[in-house]
Amino acid sequence: IKYGVLYDPALFAHLAETGLDFDREAVISRCVELKRNVVAEDEFDTGARMKLNLGHTFGHAVEAQSRFEISHGKGVAIGMAIVSRAGAAYGICEESAKDAIIEILEKFDLPCSCDFSAESLYLAALSDKKRSGGTVNLIIPERIGFCRIAPTPVEKIQAFIEAGL
Numbered sequence: 001i002k003y004g005v006l007y008d009p010a011l012f013a014h015l016a017e018t019g020l021d022f023d024r025e026a027v028i029s030r031c032v033e034l035k036r037n038v039v040a041e042d043e044f045d046t047g048a049r050m051k052l053n054l055g056h057t058f059g060h061a062v063e064a065q066s067r068f069e070i071s072h073g074k075g076v077a078i079g080m081a082i083v084s085r086a087g088a089a090y091g092i093c094e095e096s097a098k099d100a101i102i103e104i105l106e107k108f109d110l111p112c113s114c115d116f117s118a119e120s121l122y123l124a125a126l127s128d129k130k131r132s133g134g135t136v137n138l139i140i141p142e143r144i145g146f147c148r149i150a151p152t153p154v155e156k157i158q159a160f161i162e163a164g165l
Helices: 002-006 009-021 024-041 048-053 056-065 072-089 095-107 118-125 154-164
Strands: 135-143 146-153
Touching: 002 009, 002 024, 002 048, 002 072, 002 146, 009 024, 009 095, 024 048, 048 135, 048 146, 056 072, 056 118, 056 135, 072 095, 072 135, 072 154, 095 135, 118 154, 135 154, 146 154
Parallel strands: none
Antiparallel strands: 135 146
């Protein structure tokens, strides 16, 4: 799902159409190909490779707040939902993309919300590895197949999370 949101609308559409009956060999092969291309382009994680962190900033915060009872994959799904909803609220993410992301996560029985407060997620997100001084690089979908890297001042992160919860 993440690779479809990031780079490949056809992959996303295939998963949305087939649900859990997707062609595993073809999908895994495509995801490996996409990741290989990104890593080859940005070996040191200073540009395009940062997009692979879609959903991770808030996903890691969810994992930490749950004392790791929520798995990494489910945390990332929640993080993708939060960033998509907040991105739509801020006019960055197309409403149709936000709706499609939430719908596909639900189709795959992945969570799209959590019971943690924006403040607790914000405090957990402050220790995220994507933080650079007073800025966190959020990966925000604009449309299916394209996300932006949005350097965001830490003092704006809590409001962003609130918009996505």
